[in-house]
Amino acid sequence: MAKKVAFLQGNEAAAHGALYAGCKFFGGYPITPSTEVAEVMSAELPKVGGKFIQMEDEIGAMAALIGASLTGTKVLTSTSGPGLSLKQENIGYACITEVPCVIFNVMRGGPSTGMPTGPSQSDVMCAKWGTHGDHPAICLVPASVQEVFEETVRAFNLAEKYRTPVMIMPDEIVAHMRERIVFPEPGELEVIDRTGPSVPPEQYKPYDTSFGDIPPLAAFGSGYKFHVTGLNKMQDGFPTTKAEIVQAEEERQVRKVEANKADIMKWEEYLVDDAEIVVVAFGSTSRSARFAVDEARKAGIKAGLFRLITFWPFPEERLLELSKKVKAFISPEMNLGMCAGVIKGCIEGNAPVLGIFRVDGEPVNPGQILDKMKEVK
Amino acid sequence: MAGRYEIRFSGAGGQGLILAGVIMAEAASIYQGIQAVQSQSYGPEARGGASKSEVIISDTAIDYPKVTKCDALLALTQEACDKYSHDLKEGGVLLIDSDLVLRQPEGNFKVTKFNITNTAKNEVGREIVTNIVALGAMVALTGVVSKENAEKAVLARVPEAFLELNKKAFNIGYDKAMAAKA
The missing domain is CATH 3.40.50.920 (Rossmann fold)
Structure with a gap:
């Protein structure tokens, strides 16, 4: 059978890539030049049993993402420069709580409101250092409509595999440009799901490093309960200021990406x-x-x-x-x-x-x- | 065709030029089976301001998605014509609305002009199809996609109730450009 072909914008391809990867939740606030992602997700998610929420603002959208992801759901938001700035506090929260999420950010002129319809590539440092503190950073920069689809799928895979936020950041030209896209068949691209717990609820710890640098993540609502906080935490999720634990945990979180660079880097x-x-x-x-x-x-x-x-x-x-x-x-x-x-x-x-x-x-x-x-x- | 063919549709925001570019690109990419990329640039205004939609068509893969030396330019307003004609290449196609673009850029271009907006309003019956009249004319003048493929692409984009209106707009634009060209 001939594969499905379409003539799409980068933004539309991102939404379809997210759905291919199994995304079931979108929380966001519309902003030029990324709004088409939200438009497509709002139309398509209900058809696959997913949820779309237009939140009150960008930081609220990040909060919604973190909550939804903790229920075991793959989650997406889309935004552009000013919105990325507003999300930063909760991006840091997702980093330290190690909650998988995908942030699609279309780069437009900045700083501030800047040039809403003009292209830019000036958010790449914000992807790494926008939120304060040492933390892992993954940022993908596709160059074609087909690649936006494929890299969006990969962004979900990396978020789920490494329990961390992943940013995918086309510039406005790639986001709004239309090109022919050939949709991959189901199974053609790898789709990775997060690793769940292999121990019963009473033995489960959300940051249990006996499983390695990337501890399994249980879903809320599945019988497992654990504490989630933005404070530095112990393996059971409760806060600590113990020097050796804080040092080891910070280093582990950054190491999740640093030690797996070969798997993440692509050029x-x-x-x-x-x-x-x-x-x-x-x-x-x-x-x-x-x-x-x-x-x-x-x-x-x-x-x-x-x-x-x-x-x-x-x-x-x-x-x-x-x-x-x-x-x-x-x-x-x-x-x-x-x-x-x-x-x-x-x-x-x-x-x-x-x-x-x-x-x-x-x-x-x-x-x-x-x-x-x-x-x- | 050999190599890149670069087309720019320009006018004011709200005239439907981005859609005209999208349809031209779909005609090439989906119906004609050659490569096409469409991109756009517009201001923050919902209406007004100079707006452009660019289409690159090629028989080989397209790297740079924007115009380098424009082969064909449509200008529906004076502002757009002044702003976007600087890189029209020598001998390039220039289509202008004769009622709205009174100062033509200087240079050796193949200029075609007719009252595009008024044709949509008075002969087709709805000003809103100005973009489709202009598209029909650009298909005739550039010859990079066939009339049949372009018409298919137009009809695939239009709600059923407006098929005849758009078909009429496309054909009048095509015929007027052919007549004006000859």
């Missing part, structure tokens, strides 16, 4: 093997970069593209390796150098990082990248 290398200039790009900017790389090759310039699909955790080791053999990196981005800064932080000064930074609501175009390549001596 694509295009013509990188013999490249003297490597463009590091993500989202819609990576599409400009690929266009520019093809043009550069035609002109005899040895350029390649390193396309980030996972932004956090960042592929530090691979970029360090490449930095030993390239003449320069180019970092085109719709912000004032956030990714360039991260690249510089991991390549030990081995190569220059040339930036092309735009915050005027217009995409970095291929011509700009090509011009920058020509500056490399």
Whole structure:
């Protein structure tokens, strides 16, 4: 049978990806340019026995997500910059309580209300450091409508597998762009469910590290009861200020992601093997970069593209390796150098990082990248 | 076709230009079986302000989803024409509403003009189908998707009660552009 094909926006693809992954709850507050995710979820969730709630605001939406997820449900919210700022307190709460949830954030111009309909890539640092304190961060940055679908499924898998919030952050161009999408059949993409308890309720502890760094999570309503708090906690979920427990627990929470980087990181290398200039790009900017790389090759310039699909955790080791053999990196981005800064932080000064930074609501175009390549001596 | 063909639909917010672009892209991607990407840019206003919808059509995979050198431009308002004609390439197709765009950009373009908005209002009967009249005309002028595939894409997007209205709008736009072109 022929597969189902459609011509969809990135935002619509995200909603369909969430449903494919088994999402049964959406809590959110509409905001341009992400509202289509909520629109599709509000229409589709009731059909599969799910619940859609438009909350009073963004932090309320995060609270709803945490509560719903604790009942054993896969949960999604969607927002954009200002909404991401408002969610931060409860994102931290989900980090420390280790509650799986997926946050779909469309990057628009900022800070504050900024440029609601203009594209941006300036929320990538907010994905890691928006909420205070040390905590794990996973952030995915798809570049096509098909990839938005697939990465949304992967975002759910990572959230459930590692018991942590996962952010998926297309820029406005990818979110609103329409392309052909081929829907995967059920079973074609891996769908991961969280691990439940293997002990009876009276023996269950929600942060029981005898099961490893990622303790099984019981569902409220299934006969298991446990304490949930934003305070530093012991294995049974109750608060503690005991130094050695707090230290070990904080380190474990960050280690859930750090020790599993190889499983979480994803990138694509295009013509990188013999490249003297490597463009590091993500989202819609990576599409400009690929266009520019093809043009550069035609002109005899040895350029390649390193396309980030996972932004956090960042592929530090691979970029360090490449930095030993390239003449320069180019970092085109719709912000004032956030990714360039991260690249510089991991390549030990081995190569220059040339930036092309735009915050005027217009995409970095291929011509700009090509011009920058020509500056490399 | 060989390589990228870049089309921009522009006018004021609320004129349905984004939808016109979506239908053009669906005609290419779903019905014609070639590659298409549609994107848009608009202001925070619900109506008014310059608005554009861009469609890239290609026989190979499309990387950059926006216009680099515009092959064909539709401008329904003077503001849109002034704002979005700067990268129309030499010899490119320019379709303008002759009642609303009085200052034409300078350059060597294949210009077609007719009273698009008034055609929708008076000949089709509803101003709301201005975008479909313009789409019919752009299909005729660009030739990148067949008339049949474009019409299928239009009808697939329209509620049943308005099929005839949109079919009429599409065909009048197509025929007027063909006549104006010749």
